[in-house]
Amino acid sequence: MTDHHQSTRGEPRVAIVTCADLPDLEPDDRLLLAPLAARGIAATVAAWDDPAVDWAAYDLVVLRSPWDYALRRDEFVAWADTVPRLVNPADVVRWNTDKRYLDELSAAQVPTVPTGWVAPGQPWTPPATGGEHVIKPAVSAGSQDTGRYDLADPEHRELALAHLRRLSDAGRVAMVQPYLSAVDTAGETALLFLAGPDGLAFSHAIRKGPMLTGPDLGPDGLYKAEEITPRTATPAQLAVAERVLAAVPGGTRRLLYARVDLIPGPDGTPVLVELELTEPSLFLGYADGAPERLADAVVTHLARLPRPR
Incomplete structure (x- = not known):
């Protein structure tokens, strides 16, 4: 557990959740720490499975990079159920960490990759x-x-x-x-939404280049490298993203962030590949003001939640 800012009496305390392999966060997430400090928020970085952490002592617990959960999903979801003031909330974590949610979104008339x-x-x-x-x-x-x-x-x-x-x-x-071949040319577009006073608001978008070059032959580390560049979202992409978010169970006002990943389908219209609500990379370093907007989103959620005693 790493204290990046010394807490003083009255400061809101926020835990930034990571995994043991990233004890000081990954570089993009570290961009959030200075804007939080500038807003008078004391941030502590902690691994989700560290038994020494008193999660109830924090005013807000923000999921960022618990990327080792995939082989321990039941344990991770059970942990989330015990954490007060978790964002995104535990029921969202349960729903979103199993990609069979794509069937629910497809049934809600969201254009998705056939699965x-x-x-x-x-x-x-x-x-x-x-x-x-x-x-x-x-x-x-x-x-x-x-x-x-x-x-x-x-x-x-x-x-x-x-x-x-x-x-x-x-x-x-x-x-x-x-495999949608457009990813080899147009790439994948990730649209990032962050909490604001009236719910989620679009923040920025990035392009991800093709990552899959062939068969999976076994373990290859915690995550694969990505080719990332800034991108301007199109009206068609934003419209699909809004349809995706409108279908999230429980609504989006409870969410701190959302990432909607789209690829052009065979006819060129955007289709959903994944909706990331649990631990997505937010690509804060690829858009001016994005770290500050996420810090403001944290402030928004702090204002909505009761402080721990």
């Missing part, structure tokens, strides 16, 4: 039409255990089946999606 699910022990037959597909766990973070397969290639078909067997043997639900 199939393979439960542990369930047989899977590659589609006869072949084509490129992405396989990954329904519970994952940072593109861990994710691979891209050309199912017209016999070797790739075998590697895809081996990938699914690894996930099945680990008791994990797998998801299978068509």
